[in-house]
Amino acid sequence: MQIAVPKEIKNHEYRVALTPTGARELVARGHVVTVQSGAGEGAGFQDSDYEAAGARLEADVSTVWTGAELILKVKEPQPEEVSRLTTGQTLFTYLHLAAEESLTRGLMASGATCIAYETITDRQGGLPLLAPMSTVAGRMAVQAGAHSLEKAQGGAGVLLPGVPGVAPGKVAVIGGGVVGENAARMALGLGAEVTVLDKSIPRLETLDDRYQGRMKTVFSTADAIDEAVRESDLIIGAVLIPGAAAPKLITRAMLADMKPGSVLVDVAIDQGGCFETSRATTHAEPTYVVDGIVHYCVANMPGAVARTSTQALTNATMPFVMALADKGWKQALADDRHFLPGLNVHDGRITYAAVAEAFGLESVDPATLVK
Ligand SMILES: NC(=O)C1=CN([C@@H]2O[C@H](COP(=O)(O)OP(=O)(O)OC[C@H]3O[C@@H](n4cnc5c(N)ncnc54)[C@H](O)[C@@H]3O)[C@@H](O)[C@H]2O)C=CC1
Numbered sequence: 072m073q074i075a076v077p078k079e080i081k082n083h084e085y086r087v088a089l090t091p092t093g094a095r096e097l098v099a100r101g102h103v104v105t106v107q108s109g110a111g112e113g114a115g116f117q118d119s120d121y122e123a124a125g126a127r128l129e130a131d132v133s134t135v136w137t138g139a140e141l142i143l144k145v146k147e148p149q150p151e152e153v154s155r156l157t158t159g160q161t162l163f164t165y166l167h168l169a170a171e172e173s174l175t176r177g178l179m180a181s182g183a184t185c186i187a188y189e190t191i192t193d194r195q196g197g198l199p200l201l202a203p204m205s206t207v208a209g210r211m212a213v214q215a216g217a218h219s220l221e222k223a224q225g226g227a228g229v230l231l232p233g234v235p236g237v238a239p240g241k242v243a244v245i246g247g248g249v250v251g252e253n254a255a256r257m258a259l260g261l262g263a264e265v266t267v268l269d270k271s272i273p274r275l276e277t278l279d280d281r282y283q284g285r286m287k288t289v290f291s292t293a294d295a296i297d298e299a300v301r302e303s304d305l306i307i308g309a310v311l312i313p314g315a316a317a318p319k320l321i322t323r324a325m326l327a328d329m330k331p332g333s334v335l336v337d338v339a340i341d342q343g344g345c346f347e348t349s350r351a352t353t354h355a356e357p358t359y360v361v362d363g364i365v366h367y368c369v370a371n372m373p374g375a376v377a378r379t380s381t382q383a384l385t386n387a388t389m390p391f392v393m394a395l396a397d398k399g400w401k402q403a404l405a406d407d408r409h410f411l412p413g414l415n416v417h418d419g420r421i422t423y424a425a426v427a428e429a430f431g432l433e434s435v436d437p438a439t440l441v442k
């Protein structure tokens with residue numbers, strides 16, 4: 072199969088979808104891998120590393136896309152990338168479609184087969200291709216939040232660990248999944264006072280057990296969120312309803328109840344964000360202030376630590392990339408019921424119910440397409 076790896080073009084996105092190690096595996100299986108020149112540079116992989124692995128290097132971005140049957144990316148395609156996609160091509164990347172109607176419609180119009188990393192499932196009920204980046208983003212969320220609390224960033228001037236004689240800062244994490252647990256763990260490590268809110272009792276039980284009561288676990292209700300809003304120095308938004316737009320849990324009116332200079336880090340921004348006042352930002356300009364509250368809403372947080380993230384992401388994607396390359400999308404999805412929900416768009420139709428619902432459109436059951 073002809074496989075292409077374009078250079079990512081989203082703002083400050085330094086990850087790459089395939090490492091030289093991955094390229095070597097694909098080439099050994101008889102596939103042709105074309106990597107756009109410089110695609111791996113931000114993650115510390117040189118063109119010569121890909122060449123040594125047997126990949127072809129191509130400087131012209133149009134040529135990279137035109138000849139490909141399978142396109143491997145990291146971030147959702149940007150408008151100029153959507154316009155390059157055509158019928159018969161398979162795209163494998165993060166899509167987060169429920170947050171972006173124009174992207175969804177663009178992918179439908181392209182006629183391509185679009186498989187999202189973030190909606191692939193596993194036997195444990197997890198999201199194995201989202202989890203590695205959620206781990207990274209959760210850990211970064213506390214770094215970002217701690218930095219945003221500094222006065223020069225518009226923050227209240229609170230040091231999360233406190234100092235002897237001065238109490239530590241309070242961190243609330245809404246959503247105790249992969250992002251939430253990793254954020255809470257980092258905040259605990261810093262010495263902050265940490266509360267995790269979740270709607271899942273089993274999840275709260277797991278966290279309570281794992282951290283032996285060192286973080287408070289609270290069932291997520293409107294009242295509990297009100298209390299977090301009043302008390303916290305830093306709130307991290309980490310909820311997910313798979314494939315769907317994030318619920319808005321903190322409204323603009325509620326910002327008035329927060330301490331001035333407190334910080335909201337909305338990690339769920341890639342699914343539209345869980346705070347009413349969130350809008351996606353970039354690593355170039357990660358924060359803005361609304362009603363005295365600092366907002367950090369970067370939609371590709373792991374891109375900033377591209378070396379670590381690329382390795383973690385490709386460890387998880389490689390088995391699926393191999394299956395797509397060896398068998399083609401139809402057989403690969405037919406053979407694996409956890410891969411099947413990755414299909415979001417095929418030949419002009421939406422194949423993921425929550426995405427279709429977000430825009431009042433019809434969806435097709437992906438199982439009917441792979442028979
Ligand atoms: N901004 C970025 O760069 C990145 C963003 N993400 C995003 O972070 C979000 C969270 O991802 P994961 O932790 O992997 O998901 P997850 O599925 O592991 O955890 C989500 C948790 O939210 C909980 N939840 C749902 N509704 C809730 C509510 N109303 N109140 C409290 N908890 C609620 C669920 O019970 C679950 O435990 C996703 O939108 C994901 O796409 C992930 C990686 C990078």
Ligand SMILES: CC(=O)C(=O)O
Pocket residue numbers: 146165201204205341370371372373374
């Ligand atoms: C999950 C995601 O959107 C990211 O890693 O950028």
Ligand SMILES: [Mg+2]
Pocket residue numbers: 147167341370
């Ligand atoms: Mg996005």
